[in-house]
Amino acid sequence: MLDNLVMGFGAALTPANLLWCFVGVLAGTVIGLLPGLGSTTGVAVLLPLTLSFEPLTALIMLAGIYYGAQYGGTITSVLISTPGEAASVVTAIDGYQMARKGRAGAALSIAAIGSFAAAIVSLVLLVAMAPPFAKLAIDFGPPENLAVMVLGLTTIVSFSAGAKLRGLAMAVLGILLATVGVDAATGLPRYTFGDVDLLSGLPFVQVMIGLFAVGEVLYQIRQGAAQPIRARFKDLVITREELSRSKGAIARGSVIGYLLGCLPGAGSTLASFLAYGVEKRVSRNKHEFGHGAIEGVASPESANNAAANANFVPTLALGIPGGATTAVLLGAFMMYGIQPGPLLFDEQPELVWGLLASFFIGNVLLLVLNLPLAPLFAQLLRIPYGYMYPLILVTSFVGAYSIDNNMFSVWIVFVFGLVGYFMKKFDLPMAPLVLGLVIGALFEKALVQTSAMGDGDLTIVFTRPIALVVFLLAALLLAGPSLLKLVPKREPKREKEKV
Amino acid sequence: MRPLLRGEPAVWALLVCLSVAMAGASFGYGITKDGGQVGPGFLPLVSGVALALLSAACLLQSVRRAAPDEDVDPRRIRTLWTVFGLLLVALLLVPLTGFLVAFGLLVFAVSAFVERRRIVSAAVVAVAATVVIYAVFVLFLAVPLPGGLLGGLLGIGGDG
Numbered sequence: 001m002l003d004n005l006v007m008g009f010g011a012a013l014t015p016a017n018l019l020w021c022f023v024g025v026l027a028g029t030v031i032g033l034l035p036g037l038g039s040t041t042g043v044a045v046l047l048p049l050t051l052s053f054e055p056l057t058a059l060i061m062l063a064g065i066y067y068g069a070q071y072g073g074t075i076t077s078v079l080i081s082t083p084g085e086a087a088s089v090v091t092a093i094d095g096y097q098m099a100r101k102g103r104a105g106a107a108l109s110i111a112a113i114g115s116f117a118a119a120i121v122s123l124v125l126l127v128a129m130a131p132p133f134a135k136l137a138i139d140f141g142p143p144e145n146l147a148v149m150v151l152g153l154t155t156i157v158s159f160s161a162g163a164k165l166r167g168l169a170m171a172v173l174g175i176l177l178a179t180v181g182v183d184a185a186t187g188l189p190r191y192t193f194g195d196v197d198l199l200s201g202l203p204f205v206q207v208m209i210g211l212f213a214v215g216e217v218l219y220q221i222r223q224g225a226a227q228p229i230r231a232r233f234k235d236l237v238i239t240r241e242e243l244s245r246s247k248g249a250i251a252r253g254s255v256i257g258y259l260l261g262c263l264p265g266a267g268s269t270l271a272s273f274l275a276y277g278v279e280k281r282v283s284r285n286k287h288e289f290g291h292g293a294i295e296g297v298a299s300p301e302s303a304n305n306a307a308a309n310a311n312f313v314p315t316l317a318l319g320i321p322g323g324a325t326t327a328v329l330l331g332a333f334m335m336y337g338i339q340p341g342p343l344l345f346d347e348q349p350e351l352v353w354g355l356l357a358s359f360f361i362g363n364v365l366l367l368v369l370n371l372p373l374a375p376l377f378a379q380l381l382r383i384p385y386g387y388m389y390p391l392i393l394v395t396s397f398v399g400a401y402s403i404d405n406n407m408f409s410v411w412i413v414f415v416f417g418l419v420g421y422f423m424k425k426f427d428l429p430m431a432p433l434v435l436g437l438v439i440g441a442l443f444e445k446a447l448v449q450t451s452a453m454g455d456g457d458l459t460i461v462f463t464r465p466i467a468l469v470v471f472l473l474a475a476l477l478l479a480g481p482s483l484l485k486l487v488p489k490r491e492p493k494r495e496k497e498k499v
Numbered sequence: 500m501r502p503l504l505r506g507e508p509a510v511w512a513l514l515v516c517l518s519v520a521m522a523g524a525s526f527g528y529g530i531t532k533d534g535g536q537v538g539p540g541f542l543p544l545v546s547g548v549a550l551a552l553l554s555a556a557c558l559l560q561s562v563r564r565a566a567p568d569e570d571v572d573p574r575r576i577r578t579l580w581t582v583f584g585l586l587l588v589a590l591l592l593v594p595l596t597g598f599l600v601a602f603g604l605l606v607f608a609v610s611a612f613v614e615r616r617r618i619v620s621a622a623v624v625a626v627a628a629t630v631v632i633y634a635v636f637v638l639f640l641a642v643p644l645p646g647g648l649l650g651g652l653l654g655i656g657g658d659g
Contacts, residue, residue, distance in 0.1 A: 048640075049635075049640065051640075052640065165553060165556055165557055165560070166557055168553055169514070169550060169553035169554055169557055172546050172549045172550045172553060173514065173518075173550055175542070175546045176518065176521060176543065176546040176547055176550055179521075179542055179543045179546070183528070183539035185539065186529075186532075186538070186539050188528055188529075188539045190524075190525075190528055190539060190540075190543060191521065191524065191543075218579055218582070218583065221575065221578055221579045221582055222571060222575050222576060222579045223571070223575070224572070224575060384614075384616070386609075386610060386613075386614030386615075386616055387610060387614075387616065387624055389582075389609075390605060390606040390609040390610055390624075390628075391606065391624075391628050393582075393586065393605070394602045394605065394606055394628060394632065395632070397590075397602065398598070398602070398632050398636055398642075398644070401598065401642070401644065402636055402640060402642040405642065405643060407590075407593065407645065410590060410593075411590070414586065414587070414590060417586075418583070421579075422510060426506070426507045426510055428510075440542075443542070444542045447537055447541070447542060448536070448537050451536045451537035452536055452537075455534060455535070455536070456531065456534050456535030456536045456537075457535075458537075
């Protein structure tokens with residue numbers, strides 16, 4: 001196992017890979033800073049730049065963008081209470097309050113340190129767990145794959161805060177849209193209306209650029225940008241007390257983040273919310289939560305970084321993305337001709353271990369770059385949005401054009417930009433749509449194969465123990481909270497007795 | 500009087516129509532193959548019907564729930580649709596002026612006229628953005644950005 005890691009570091013530590021990882025982290029941080037733009041947008045918009053690279057170099061750069069954008073999102077959460085993405089929403093609660101008390105620098109520092117510590121914890125866990133996970137996945141047939149994909153979709157739906165029905169609708173819409181194009185099994189074109197460009201289906205990255213970049217920009221124009229709080233270099237120093245208060249929060253956040261990140265579909269957002277919730281219960285400084293508790297920044301930031309790393313477990317081992325950003329990365333894998341799945345670990349060990357090692361390298365670069373430079377990056381927030389958003393729009397459209405060198409891509413971005421705007425406006429969850437869209441084709445393949453295995457009888461999935469357990473888990477995730485509501489609550493009675 | 504189907508209910512109604520149409524078309528692709536196995540129309544039918552039901556449920560929910568009054572400055576809404584319109588104009592201009600010129604003009608128009616920045620600064624930003632995009636995408640990544648009719652006349656740009 002250690003040999004694999006050494007090989008991974010050997011592959012990742014070439015000057016070219018280091019350079020592109022640095023560029024990725026830097027560009028990601030800047031993108032994450034732009035109002036409304038997060039890691040999914042960053043990866044989607046900059047993906048075209050990597051098409052001419054070696055696959056490992058490209059993936060290392062994209063992973064760097066992923067981390068960089070997450071940190072950029074933290075900066076906006078802390079300084080303008082505007083999270084770049086859902087995973088840093090929780091950070092805004094205490095981070096912004098810290099900033100208002102003049103501790104913005106300390107909040108940004110602890111976020112970087114927490115992310116770094118989480119990267120080490122999750123790398124150790126990844127190295128230990130990813131290969132056995134992949135070995136287990138080798139025994140998976142189409143019914144098990146089908147079950148895991150259903151689990152992924154239900155996981156992401158069940159955590160669409162207070163909007164399960166809408167989440168489910170978006171996931172199904174994603175699957176439905178994924179059926180556009182030639183049917184892989186029969187070669188029959190579906191919903192193409194004779195358009196040659198649609199034969200290969202809706203172009204995934206272009207759809208993402210539209211939904212996330214253009215949709216977000218349009219939404220930000222509607223909302224207006226907030227004024228940032230100033231972060232100064234001298235504020236970056238963390239006191240010994242702040243550091244000792246954060247240690248436990250970072251450790252708990254890292255483990256929670258890792259465990260949740262391993263679930264297909266769960267992603268970083270849930271991890272950050274759960275870690276914050278746990279910390280709020282166990283912390284000695286509960287009363288400070290919501291008013292600028294440093295644990296309230298350290299814990300979700302460690303959790304979302306650990307989850308971001310762990311997201312690669314289902315992505316690499318099963319070919320099922322852990323969240324929206326890994327869904328875009330999965331699209332990138334396919335563009336580079338790499339088929340993620342259990343065999344990837346045996347077939348392309350250098351790529352897999354190089355990528356895993358690059359997570360660590362990316363986080364070191366992030367720490368080196370962000371600890372001293374966070375206040376400088378924060379100055380970017382002072383550039384008027386009126387100059388920023390036309391540039392974001394142009395970059396998005398040029399980037400989309402350069403993927404396939406055709407105007408069809410550009411029109412797809414335009415149309416899905418409008419769709420993305422309305423989704424934001426009406427608060428429709430995007431992650432289930434993205435996941436449905438990216439796994440739609442795989443889902444149909446598993447469905448067709450399962451049906452062939454059972455001679456048209458799909459109920460064979462219930463005769464396979466692993467698939468059955470996974471399906472039950474999925475059903476529990478969807479129906480569990482509603483069932484719990486049916487259980488009569490005893491709390492009020494006790495309260496009455498007390499009174 | 501407020502029309503019934505506007506805002507969120509309109510989105511769900513649109514999704515009901517889309518999913519019903521797609522589910523209907525799926526019959527033409529063959530729901531099952533010989534031997535009763537899943538055919539090319541199976542997933543579109545199942546997901547289309549499921550989406551129609553889910554969207555109908557969401558439509559009912561959104562009609563019942565009174566939409567809160569939105570606290571958005573009407574000027575911002577106007578700005579949003581102006582930018583969207585300019586984006587459409589830029590896309591339609593691409594075959595004429597080429598990609599770089601069309602989008603350079605978009606940056607200038609949005610900065611100068613929509614955001615009311617000084618004409619000179621808007622022009623500087625537009626030219627700088629065009630040059631950077633040309634350097635990164637055309638020179639560095641060798642992307643043949645469409646030169647349009649203008650590019651053809653001047654003998655520059657990529658595939659028309």
